[in-house]
Amino acid sequence: MPSNEGHEVRRILTSAAAIGLLAGMTACGGSSETPSGEGQAPSGPIELTIATFTEFGYEDLIKEYEAGHPNIKITHRKTGQGGPHHQDMLTKLTAGSGLADVHALEEGHISTFIDKADKFNDLNEIGPKDLQSRWLPWKYDGGKAKDGKLIGYGTDIGPLAMCVRTDLLQAANMPTDPASLKTMLATWDSYFAAGDQFTRATGKAWFDSSSQIFNAMVNQLDTGYINRDDSLAIESNTKIKQAWDKVTGAAKRGQTAKLTAFSNEWNSGFKQGAFATKTCPSWMLGVVKKQAGPENAGKWAVVEAFPEGGGNWGGSYLTVPKQSKHPKEAAELAAWLTAPEQQLKAFKTTGNFPSQVKAMESPELLAYTDEYFGTTKVGELFANQARKVTKAQYKGPRDGQIQENVTSPALAAVEQGASPEDGWKQAVDGAKKLVR
Amino acid sequence: MSQTTARSAPSKSDIAVVPPRRPSPWRDRLSRLDVKASPYLYIAPFFLVFGVVGLFPLLYTGYVSLFDWELGDDNPVFIGFDNYVELFGDDQFYKTLTNTVSIFLLSSGPQIVIAVLLAALLNARLRMPTAWRVGVLLPYAASLVAIGIIFANLFGPNYGLVNSVFELLGLDRVDWQANRFASHIAIAIMVNWRWTGYNALIILAAMKAIPREIYEAAWVDGASPMRRFFSITLPLLRPTLIFVVVTSTIGGLQIFTEPKLFDAMPGSNNGGSTNQFQTVTLYMYQTAFEGQHFGYASATAWVLFLVILVIASLNFLLTRRLVR
CATH class of the missing domain: 3.40.190.10 (Periplasmic binding protein-like II)
Structure with a gap:
């Protein structure tokens, strides 16, 4: 009997080992990417x-x-x-x-x-x-x-433009002709005002995520999170705080769909029509098309306007x-x-x-068009939007990190229930910790 | 001449003169050296490799932790134990440590209990035992990243399956991302899904090694199955349980991939909007490779190492005590 049991034990362990080996092998298969051409003779070309x-x-x-x-x-x-x-x-x-x-x-x-x-x-x-x-x-x-x-x-x-779900705007009895949309997108104030109107009428969200709006606003400022002398500008540049107050205010009034950009839930949000507007750099059209899917074809329009001029992402x-x-x-x-x-x-x-x-x-x-977005000449549209950008904002060290690891999570925290003041404190503390 | 002397009286000098089968002194020494040294030589490769990829990084991390060392810094500044002092006053460190311990308790505890029960079930007479055993090990063989992505989807706050089922059952929706405790539970479930079967198989192997005579004797004495489990199986599993508990402590306190993939923000190391599920390793990684503060990250690594040592030995003692 004991010998039989020993055999049993071994069999269990062998099957375990076999599976482990299999797992190891697949893991190796996935990560082996040797750059080809490295081992070639240096002679010639x-x-x-x-x-x-x-x-x-x-x-x-x-x-x-x-x-x-x-x-x-x-x-x-x-x-x-x-x-x-x-x-x-x-x-x-x-x-x-x-x-x-x-x-x-x-x-x-x-x-x-x-x-x-x-x-x-x-x-x-x-x-x-x-x-x-x-x-x-x-x-x-x-x-x-x-x-x-x-x-x-x-x-x-x-170059940034704005993507708009015209069918949702129509449902809220809001105008969807290009001229009215351009007026609506003239400034951030007019944009958020339209958001209030839309949210009141439908109970739906106006934009996908606070950080998507906030990043665009901060990108339009003369300086970002870092001054030219590489000191931290998040507190000294009062325009950042003003943008924060506008976005978090709108979020608290129900304008945000509280979706983290590029998450799976955000992708689903496109399909569900969870929000009516989206900040749209040229490459976002592909994302919208893919995530919203063919069932929403023709509902999204690209508007040749972006609050307070243009921008780049x-x-x-x-x-x-x-x-x-x-x-x-x-x-x-x-x-x-x-x-x-x-x-x-x-x-x-x-x-x-x-x-x-x-x-x-x-x-x-x-002449480039994309039938998903109707007859709009999107190529011309984005060329025009690109010319509206006036200058390159100075990107000091850790500017990108502050956006990714500090302000975006802090805005998400506000969406998840924190007060705008607590969120701002989190953002400032986090930025100070990064830049030291 | 030698023959005569040999026959008459073998003397000391004679023995010395008859050397044909005797190894030379240096060969003798060599063979003795062989016996003594070869075992060390045979295991040397392990220690060499361990020295290069284990011990050296460990010590070098300790060295780096004494500097204000930025990634790519050519002249790091020696600051002694300042990194450690700063670490012990760092709120985020304590927050991540709490998260780590919480996720560890929520995962390792249930995991070992379920693994023992699962092993007991697999130990019963089953059709196709190997199929069952391979079955419980399958989650372990699946790609961790795939599991992470799937579970993050299941626990999506807005469109996740778990919340849909909750709603169907008339329960409240849970914000698995925002709620700190809920996020820990979700991550622990992910960990358990992967590791329970693996531990169950190790325990099953140990169960199979328990002599059947003991059970038969207990059965003859009229012990109930419960009694047999608690009085025979568990005590005899002790060494294996200690092993499983210690390894899962070491693994559990270094959880990284699960919380990283659980974050709704793709690729993020934040562990949620307010670090509500950031673990120490995730924080360490973020400090090193995003914050580029290598010295500080190294200090974190060393403190985590010591924490793991303490908790693992505590667990060792506890397990030895409890399972008698």
């Missing part, structure tokens, strides 16, 4: 690497570049999401090795990297000359460090880190990829809105 995240639409362009430059071989490293891409980028930047020759950097993360500008090449120095006029001025300035060094060539932008830069062994060639590649012609092609494959003036003037872009 110059090997460049380019690292991007999500979709830049560069696959065909890279082939085209290789065809035109037989001495250059390019390896494209892609990461699915922006978060891990930038985390990885920061680690490798500080470790001093591992970055690609051309490394993409997103606008929302630029504050983390711009104060480490000494670890990037000055593209004005090593790259082709006189490219500045390519870009919208604010996009070009956004890629500059405090000392004027250009660390990134602009790729795409995310998103878009990237191509940098050439100092680690690169072929900085000149890398800068050339980056300059070529960010030329108007190439970014227009990328726009056609991915919808990433180009930041180049010439690309924005192209008839193809201006």
